Amino acid sequence: MNEETREDIKLVEDVTQTDYKWGFVSDIEADEFPKGLNEDIIRKISKIKNEPEWMTEWRLKAYKHWLTMEEPDWAKVNYEKVDYQDLIYFSAPKKKPELESLDEVDPELLKTFEKLGIPLEEQKKLAGVAVDAVFDSVSVATTFRETLAEKGIIFCPISEAIINHPDLVKKYLGSVVPQTDNFFAALNSAVFSDGSFVYIPKGVRCPMELSTYFRINAENTGQFERTLIIADEGSYVSYLEGCTAPMRDENQLHAAVVELIVLDDAEIKYSTVQNWYPGDKEGKGGIYNFVTKRGICKGKNSKISWTQVETGSAVTWKYPGCILLGDNSVGEFYSVAVTNNFQQADTGTKMVHIGKNTKSTIISKGISAGKSNNSYRGLVKVNKNAENARNFSQCDSMLMGNKCGAHTFPYLEIENNSATVEHEATTSKVGEDQIFYLNQRGISTEDAVNMIVNGFCKEVFNELPMEFAIEAQKLLAISLEGSVG
Amino acid sequence: MKNRIDNQKWYVDNFNLFKSSNKNVFSTLSNKAIEKFKTLEFPTKKDEEWKYININPLLKNNFLPSSLSANSSVNLETIEEYTLDNLDVYRFVFVNGIFNSELSTGLDFGKDIIAGSLSNLLNKNDTRLEKLFDIKNKLQKDNNIFNLLNTAFLHDGFLLYLPKGTIIDKPFHVINISTGNNKLLNQPHNLIHLESNSKAEIIFEYVSEKATEHFTNIVTEISVDENANLNVYKIQNESPNAFHIENSNILQKNSSVVKHFSLSFGALITRNNINAELDGENVENNLYGLYLGNKNQQIDNHTFIEHIKPNSNSNELYKGILDDDAKGIFSGKILVQKEAQKTNAFQSNKSVLLSNKAISDSKPQLEIYADDVKCSHGATVGKLDQEALFYIRSRGVPLELARSMLIRAFIDDVVKEISIEQLREKINHTIFQHLKRVEF
Helix, strand or coil: CCHHHHHHHHHHHHHHCCCCCCCCCCCCCEEECCECCCHHHHHHHHHHCCCCHHHHHHHHHHHHHHHCCCCCCCCCCCCCCCCHHHCECCEEECCCCCCCCHHHCCHHHHHHHHHHCCCHHHHHHHHCCEEEEEECCEEEEECCHHHHHHCCCEEEEHHHHHHHCHHHHHHHCCCCCCCCCCHHHHHHHHHCCECEEEEECCCCECCCCEEEEEECCCCCECECEEEEEEECCCCEEEEEEEEECCCCCCCEEECCEEEEEECCCCEEEEEEEEECCCCCCCCCCCEEEEEEEEEEECCCCCEEEEEEEECCCCEEEECCEEEECCCCCEEEEEEEEEECCCCEEEECCEEEECCCCCEEEEEEEEEECCCCEEEEEEEEEECCCCCCCEEEEEEEEEECCCCCEEEEEEEEEECCCCCEEEEEEEEEECCHHHHHHHHHCCCCHHHHHHHHHHHHHHHHHCCCCHHHHHHHHHHHHHHHCCCCC | CHHHHHHHHHHHHHHHHHHHHCCCCCHHHHHHHHHHHHHCCCCCCCCHHHCCCCCHHHHCCCCEEHHHCCCCCCCHHHHHCCCCCCCCCEEEEEECCEEEEEEEECCCCCCCCEEEEHHHHHHHCCCHHHHHCCCCCCCCCCCCHHHHHHHHCCCCCEEEEECCCCECCCCEEEEEEECCCCCEEECCEEEEEECCCCEEEEEEEEEECCCCCCEEEEEEEEEECCCCEEEEEEEEECCCCCEEEEEEEEEECCCCEEEEEEEECCCCEEEEEEEEEECCCCCEEEEEEEEEECCCCEEEEEEEEEECCCCCEEEEEEEEEECCCCEEEEEEEEEECCCCCCCEEEEEEEEEECCCCCEEEEEEEEEECCCCCEEEEEEEEECCCHHHHHHHHCCCCCHHHHHHHHHHHHHHHHHCCCCCHHHHHHHHHHHHHHHCCCCC
16 A cells, blocks of 8 residues: 555545544633723733733724724625624633743643644654644743744744834834724734744744644634734745634634735745634534735745635635735735635735736635635735736636535736736536546545545645645545535 | 715706606606615715726716707718718617617618617607516616616617517617717617517617717616527717716527627726626627727726526627726626526636726626536736737837737737628727727
8 A cells, every 4th residue: 555545545534524623622721801892901911911011002002993993894704793892802821831841831731732633742853843832812832942043033922022022023013914904903903912923034044834823712712813924134934824723602703913024035935724613514603714914025036925725714704915015026825715514715815016027826726515605805906116017816616516606706906017917717516527537446426526626726735834735635625524415 | 075966966956857848658767766866876986896997077077968958960971970881781870869860771660670769669658668668677676876867867769679580681770979069968778679589780889979078878778588699789989078888788588699799999988887697598698898998098897797597608708908098997797696507607808008007907706606617717917918029020010010910919809709891890990090000
């Protein structure tokens, strides 16, 4: 038996598990705030985190603006509106160990990570991945910091960065996604609990893939992560983000903000596997995922590459974008979005060409099954002075069954005649002849569909780091299970 | 903001004048339309469907509905400029949206076929009108303010009704000419109904006698029954100061074939809406468009194709050439309903920017609820292929001519689909004339 068939068998085994695999609740006591949102709550969050005065003011400014905003409703999704006064805006595990070695970590917590398939110990030794694990809202474990520190790389929770590196934070926080950007970004700016901060100094190539595992845990807690990554001149970093959440009946809100800043000749590769609880087969429960992700290619020859595999969440609303400001900068977006049962996804990207000779590529694969709706919504904008801009977009959709929907809403705004912009989209289904071919070779229909779908998404999976690609394949199989026949 | 409200009030006030003179069967419909018109507002850039076009210049003017102004006419020679060489047609001329029988030719079709002026039939109180115009259900889901403005002042337009199995031997050439110095609002309301197995070809031409400022607001309703076949060529070459809006609705039944061309050259601001409802199996729908913009023209084409039943095909190709500060907009949507399995739907929008100040905004959209379909859309924007240009020039062709050759090649995908040879030639000519480039 060769490696590939073994992998296939593994895949089939995984498929046979019926329920949401990552659905469990670990009981760690959580430090909780009363429900609701007002200035006092924001001051309290800020105080608990020992934030300096400027940060508190920054949050309050965002909050005041948020009060004037209305929740947007242009996306092609329907959901029960969130009562923002019925949420708890801060929750942190009670035990907050300052990490020196893994022994100090709460054994309960370690077990959780093991269930998630990311034993810190193993990852440290074998995979060479430094993990900044965010458990609910406060970072409790940061590894490999010393190795990274030797190179001058800063990789820490953003709450620490605010205290230890205020100059960098002040300079860049909100520079790509301002507090006033949109409803959810404003809310996040006001109440964000924690997240990752990465700074790669000039000319440094980050020796390992940086990774954060997010996990929503305490009941009724909206998660407001804030990630800020800065790649200084000539540097490179690959950042992974993966998410799982325990099974729960009530809808949970997740409104994260990610900001990327890339200076001259630098590159950031940002990969996401998102597998939050999508709700059950009747469409009950599930996470609301309203995320603002944006990167700016500030310098010449800079590059941002977004790769995402979106299989979870009841409602996904997410448009990772690139502002191509520097000359010769490059933006890429690779996405696989899978929806099943009653899931709804409205996702895509924004590529804004400002500098000369800027290039962008968009590859988006949408798969809808069950009674779900899956939309691609993207913008390619070429500004007046963006000479020789180049864009290629391809958005393919696949439908399984006639109760689901697949939609494409691209926007092309071209103001410079030296630009070349191409957009292509197709919609199709899994070919009957393809399934027949595989059936004939003794492969069940469900597995055949999995194989075909995996092939359909290959272009995007190829962009993921190895370990992530395997996880993504499994997730795809689990997400689509029961959607055939 | 004030402009908009004043402008709206202006039309409502004029309606009261219009009402007293209007005593035909449609007065109830007109009243209904104006009531709905009052409840709506003119769109702004905040409306998703109007986000790229700036219609403020249009709303700054108070246009006088032409039915309230003195009758005007044009010389026969002026009209004959628009005739196509050696092409025999039935010619219908509308001056400021009002039928002029003296300028028209070949009006006698026998009593079963209705072809000609809507106003004539209105005044005769022909009972067939009720059937043609589904008055009861009309306007129920209509929320387009320009559509309502047209219906409120419903007065005249081109009417065509072909009974079962009628095949018309020559094309209809419907010339709408705007004239006079007043700022007039011309609102033709065209109504076309082809019963099963009938066939027709119509050329709608919208032109202006002088470079006047006027507003042409058209509604065209097309209904094509089983196995019927219709070609529509709409040529818009109005004054560079004119405003032009058309709302077309196309309803197709089983095995019908429609080819619709929208060819836009003139007007300062142009907005074409085409809604095609494919309510039948084996329907074939082809929408072709050409839009040529220069100076500060804005041309906005919106199409919406809805596949309701299985086994139908739609094919859409819109091409634009934009020079100077012109802005070209394309927004196309294909909706495939759950029952519409085995649908083939293709949509393509391509535009060329000849100047570095021209703008192209494109929004090709798919909304699909059936799984066994083949749908695709594509959009490209760019300038003329520099390598092709070099290739042609290296063979001794002057730069300007080489450019024209490439323009000709670019638009040919649309032009070659026109089945009337004389019209093809005319369009080719108009393109180079409009772009002020060497003809090829």
